[in-house]
Amino acid sequence: MRPLPVWKTVLVSAIFAALAALLAWQRAAPEAQASVASAQKVTVAFSRQPQSTLLQVALAKGYFAAEGLAVEPLILSYGKQALEALLEDRADFAAVAETPIMFSVLRGNKPMVIAMIEASSLNDGIVARTTGGLASAADLKGRRVGFTPGTTSDFFLDSLLTANGLTRSQVKAVPLQPDEMEDALVAGRVDAVSTWNYTLARIAKRLGAEAIVFNDREIYTETYNIAVRQRLLDSDPQAAERFLRALIRAETLVAQQPREAQMIMAAATQVDPELIREVWNAFSYNVVLDQTLLLALEDEARWAMASGLSANKTMPDFRAHIQRASLGAVKPDAVRITR
Amino acid sequence: MRVVTQLRTIAAATTVAVVALAAVLYGSLGEFRAAELEHDLVEGISARALERASLGDRYLHYREPQLRQQWEANKRESDALIVKAQDRFQQAEDLQRVEGLRAHVERSADIFRRIAANSDRVQAAAASSSVWLALERRLASQLLLRDAAVHDAASRLQEASELRLANAYRHLLEALGLFASVVAFATVGSAVYLSTLIRKRLVPLHAAAQTVADGDLSQRIGLDQRDEFGELAAALNAMTDRLQDHARELEAEIAERKRAEAAALAAKAEAERANQAKSRFLAAASHDLRQPLAALSLYVGLLKNRVSADGGKVVANVEDCVASLSELLSSLLDVSKLDAGVVTPRPVDFAVDEVLTSLIALHASEAQMKGLQLHARPSGVVVRTDKQLFMRIVGNFVANAVRYTERGSVLIACRRHQGKHWVEVWDTGVGIAEDEIGVVFEEFRQLGDDARNRGSGLGLAIAAKTAVLLGLRIRLRSRLGRGSMFAIELPAAAATSAEQAPPGETTLATRTLRIGLAEDNAMVQGALILALRGAGHQVVAAADGSALLAALAGRSPDLLICDFRLAAGESGFDVIAAARAEFGAELPAILITGDTDPGLVRSMADRGIAVHFKPMQIEALLATVASASERRQDVAAGGLRRLAVASLDY
Numbered sequence: 001m002r003p004l005p006v007w008k009t010v011l012v013s014a015i016f017a018a019l020a021a022l023l024a025w026q027r028a029a030p031e032a033q034a035s036v037a038s039a040q041k042v043t044v045a046f047s048r049q050p051q052s053t054l055l056q057v058a059l060a061k062g063y064f065a066a067e068g069l070a071v072e073p074l075i076l077s078y079g080k081q082a083l084e085a086l087l088e089d090r091a092d093f094a095a096v097a098e099t100p101i102m103f104s105v106l107r108g109n110k111p112m113v114i115a116m117i118e119a120s121s122l123n124d125g126i127v128a129r130t131t132g133g134l135a136s137a138a139d140l141k142g143r144r145v146g147f148t149p150g151t152t153s154d155f156f157l158d159s160l161l162t163a164n165g166l167t168r169s170q171v172k173a174v175p176l177q178p179d180e181m182e183d184a185l186v187a188g189r190v191d192a193v194s195t196w197n198y199t200l201a202r203i204a205k206r207l208g209a210e211a212i213v214f215n216d217r218e219i220y221t222e223t224y225n226i227a228v229r230q231r232l233l234d235s236d237p238q239a240a241e242r243f244l245r246a247l248i249r250a251e252t253l254v255a256q257q258p259r260e261a262q263m264i265m266a267a268a269t270q271v272d273p274e275l276i277r278e279v280w281n282a283f284s285y286n287v288v289l290d291q292t293l294l295l296a297l298e299d300e301a302r303w304a305m306a307s308g309l310s311a312n313k314t315m316p317d318f319r320a321h322i323q324r325a326s327l328g329a330v331k332p333d334a335v336r337i338t339r
Numbered sequence: 340m341r342v343v344t345q346l347r348t349i350a351a352a353t354t355v356a357v358v359a360l361a362a363v364l365y366g367s368l369g370e371f372r373a374a375e376l377e378h379d380l381v382e383g384i385s386a387r388a389l390e391r392a393s394l395g396d397r398y399l400h401y402r403e404p405q406l407r408q409q410w411e412a413n414k415r416e417s418d419a420l421i422v423k424a425q426d427r428f429q430q431a432e433d434l435q436r437v438e439g440l441r442a443h444v445e446r447s448a449d450i451f452r453r454i455a456a457n458s459d460r461v462q463a464a465a466a467s468s469s470v471w472l473a474l475e476r477r478l479a480s481q482l483l484l485r486d487a488a489v490h491d492a493a494s495r496l497q498e499a500s501e502l503r504l505a506n507a508y509r510h511l512l513e514a515l516g517l518f519a520s521v522v523a524f525a526t527v528g529s530a531v532y533l534s535t536l537i538r539k540r541l542v543p544l545h546a547a548a549q550t551v552a553d554g555d556l557s558q559r560i561g562l563d564q565r566d567e568f569g570e571l572a573a574a575l576n577a578m579t580d581r582l583q584d585h586a587r588e589l590e591a592e593i594a595e596r597k598r599a600e601a602a603a604l605a606a607k608a609e610a611e612r613a614n615q616a617k618s619r620f621l622a623a624a625s626h627d628l629r630q631p632l633a634a635l636s637l638y639v640g641l642l643k644n645r646v647s648a649d650g651g652k653v654v655a656n657v658e659d660c661v662a663s664l665s666e667l668l669s670s671l672l673d674v675s676k677l678d679a680g681v682v683t684p685r686p687v688d689f690a691v692d693e694v695l696t697s698l699i700a701l702h703a704s705e706a707q708m709k710g711l712q713l714h715a716r717p718s719g720v721v722v723r724t725d726k727q728l729f730m731r732i733v734g735n736f737v738a739n740a741v742r743y744t745e746r747g748s749v750l751i752a753c754r755r756h757q758g759k760h761w762v763e764v765w766d767t768g769v770g771i772a773e774d775e776i777g778v779v780f781e782e783f784r785q786l787g788d789d790a791r792n793r794g795s796g797l798g799l800a801i802a803a804k805t806a807v808l809l810g811l812r813i814r815l816r817s818r819l820g821r822g823s824m825f826a827i828e829l830p831a832a833a834a835t836s837a838e839q840a841p842p843g844e845t846t847l848a849t850r851t852l853r854i855g856l857a858e859d860n861a862m863v864q865g866a867l868i869l870a871l872r873g874a875g876h877q878v879v880a881a882a883d884g885s886a887l888l889a890a891l892a893g894r895s896p897d898l899l900i901c902d903f904r905l906a907a908g909e910s911g912f913d914v915i916a917a918a919r920a921e922f923g924a925e926l927p928a929i930l931i932t933g934d935t936d937p938g939l940v941r942s943m944a945d946r947g948i949a950v951h952f953k954p955m956q957i958e959a960l961l962a963t964v965a966s967a968s969e970r971r972q973d974v975a976a977g978g979l980r981r982l983a984v985a986s987l988d989y
Contacts, residue, residue, distance in 0.1 A: 021394060033586075121446075159477055162470055162473045162474045163474050163477070165470050165471065165474075166470065167470060215444070218446070218449055218450045218453055218481055219474070219477045219478065219481060220477070220481070221481060221484055290487065290491065291484065291487040292484050292487070292488075295480050295482075295483055295484055295487075296480075299476070299477070301481045302476075333498075336487075336491055
């Protein structure tokens with residue numbers, strides 16, 4: 001065969017080199033896009049509660065940045081405040097339990113949930129001082145019990161009382177902010193408080209032998225959820241998917257490296273790592289959308305309406321407040337809402 | 340590599356591959372069955388979870404105790420299946436899923452039992468039932484969630500199980516496909532290999548072998564010797580080499596034989612030519628010699644009666660010489676006739692003793708003159724054969740015995756030997772050397788220094804030929820200087836009573852005949868006229884046919900005697916034909932000729948014409964004439980034919 005002329009050889013080589021460069025650029029494109037997208041700033045409102053573990057891990061591990069999201073955390077006391085921040089457009093995403101969402105919907109707001117990030121039947125409890133003769137949940141009758149209205153604390157108190165044959169009217173319910181509960185209980189202003197972790201565990205630890213904790217895993221399952229600002233969802237639906245993708249990565253790490261996740265939580269929340277480990281197994285950190293949320297919302301809505309906590313007498317369609325597409329796009333098998 | 344080694348290698352490789360793949364296939368099948376069992380387990384767990392959820396719902400609705408019992412029974416079955424699943428599942432992930440499922444089931448059970456307990460309270464405490472009903476609703480929701488969780492966990496396990504089942508099925512198909520492919524490849528490969536082997540190794544071998552089989556021995560098979568086919572080719576080539584060598588030798592041998600056959604044929608042809616030449620010579624010589632000899636004989640016969648006593652001795656010597664000459668010619672004629680195959684035996688029954696007596700009488704005087712004792716031993720045996728020819732054979736033996744015996748005796752006896760009767764002629768003569776016994780029956784073979792003076796050398800040859808003609812065997816025993824024994828086999832007689840030979844043939848008639856004679860040779864004509872008239876017959880003679888017919892003057896003769904070859908190309912047959920045309924076809928005739936052509940003899944016999952050969956014995960001729968005179972009245976062709984044959988045979 002006759003050899004090609006030099007200029008032809010050079011031309012062919014150049015074409016191949018150009019093709020190779022194009023291919024390499026295309027392969028590198030997601031990273032580049034990621035870096036470009038990292039400029040997309042999103043504000044995420046959440047608390048330092050253990051339910052926010054996936055957010056804390058994703059943040060600490062840079063999973064959001066990897067997805068092109070520059071997350072600006074808006075750390076609040078508890079989830080209800082985070083939802084309020086979202087509804088007030090102070091945050092793009094909020095991590096919140098189902099109870100504030102339920103109340104918000106009953107009030108006519110339109111929060112949009114895109115995923116559950118936690119579920120627990122043991123997170124909520126009532127911690128009491130035994131000094132007053134409290135030995136069982138039934139002994140709460142006639143006692144002062146602190147709770148945070150409009151939160152899971154509120155619903156759990158009611159559920160535990162019901163499970164023990166009591167009604168709200170048979171106790172003296174004292175509204176308290178989570179931060180106030182420890183002092184109120186220690187000071188004796190209340191006999192018991194209905195709250196969640198880490199507050200619950202911290203109070204129990206502080207009271208030591210005087211503390212008694214009433215749990216009932218069979219009467220309530222709490223969920224912690226990601227709500228997203230509707231306008232963001234409309235304008236940039238991929239932002240929600242990227243956000244979820246980062247959380248899913250965190251989910252994997254939490255499942256595989258629970259120790260590391262606990263350390264991340266300790267660093268982020270300034271909570272004693274031992275305390276974090278103590279309550280760790282009470283939580284299930286999975287990014288899903290299943291019947292739990294829908295049932296909890298409906299159950300709680302019935303309770304709220306029956307208890308007069310909401311003027312609304314009609315059960316809202318909570319399905320309209322659950323957006324399945326985002327999670328369905330990144331983790332289809334996690335979407336298990338059958339209705 | 341040798342073909343056997345190659346085939347063994349292929350077989351071993353195929354076996355190893357098939358066994359290995361069979362193990363893989365077996366493993367895949369096991370995996371598939373295990374996955375199937377796991378899937379069935381999970382399906383069972385899932386189905387029971389669904390049934391339990393249904394039972395829970397119905398219990399909440401109807402609060403019937405049996406639904407609760409059914410729920411518990413379902414739970415027990417489900418627990419048993421979960422335990423089985425924990426035993427069966429091996430992977431940590433699956434075990435984790437099973438454990439999750441079990442935990443959900445347990446929590447679900449706790450809630451259901453609590454619902455059941457609460458239900459009792461609801462029914463028992465009607466006053467505070469609203470609280471317990473509220474609790475029931477909470478619990479029911481939680482039960483629903485737990486059932487959903489159980490369902491989800493079971494679904495996850497089911498999905499994993501289905502995935503594993505699908506994978507196992509795929510593995511099974513892959514293994515099966517691989518197995519089938521390897522088997523197919525091995526089969527096709529083996530077929531291709533064998534086909535190639537046959538095409539490249541066996542077919543050329545077969546073609547070459549076929550070529551060799553078709554006769555081309557120059558064909559060689561050009562295969563290298565790396566395998567069995569090569570060795571077979573080499574062996575075939577070696578075999579072909581040897582075949583080719585053998586073929587060459589055979590060809591040379593065949594060529595040699597052909598040459599020998601050609602030479603033998605040439606020699607035979609030459610011998611036949613020589614024999615024919617001899618026969619022609621003898622025939623010609625007989626004819627040419629017979630003319631003067633016939634005349635000489637006739638004249639000596641006449642002269643013997645007319646000369647004085649002194650001249651009689653000379654005439655007697657001349658007569659002996661003529662007799663010898665005549666005998667020689669007769670012998671030659673006999674040999675010629677026997678060779679020609681024109682002698683037809685006429686078997687009759689006769690007593691052997693009769694022949695022996697005649698021969699004793701015939702040779703008695705000669706034996707007496709030599710001082711020999713000649714005698715025969717009577718046997719009383721009757722045989723059936725041609726008496727004349729038989730007598731000639733035995734007569735030859737007796738003549739030889741007398742001739743070659745100087746002292747002692749000659750004995751003729753009829754004895755049994757090897758179950759047969761033989762006529763044996765014993766003598767105490769000179770005998771025959773052992774190395775000459777085998778040749779004494781050849782023509783012109785004479786033994787002894789002075790044998791040439793004692794005979795023609797044809798006697799035993801004629802005897803042998805005659806014996807062959809009669810189908811009889813001859814034996815000879817002899818010791819040189821002690822004597823000989825010649826024997827002729829006797830055929831068995833058909834009847835015990837001997838049939839006598841026709842007496843008429845040997846008795847001369849005395850009736851006077853008018854004989855027409857056509858002879859162009861004046862000397863012979865004169866001699867014949869003298870002899871016939873001497874016998875009392877009337878002779879009308881002429882040199883040709885027309886002259887004879889003219890001389891006969893229209894009156895039929897009793898007998899015609901014609902020379903065969905007349906002047907001017909006329910034949911005696913022409914004369915006979917002309918005379919028969921004039922006087923009748925039954926007119927007896929005798930043809931005289933020196934020509935011994937067998938064809939002529941057969942032709943004349945067929946026409947009822949007797950033939951006499953020259954030189955004629957006047958007595959024989961007169962006997963024939965006498966016979967003719969006796970049968971003159973018998974004009975039947977058969978009689979004429981018989982006359983002719985009788986004359987010929989003698």
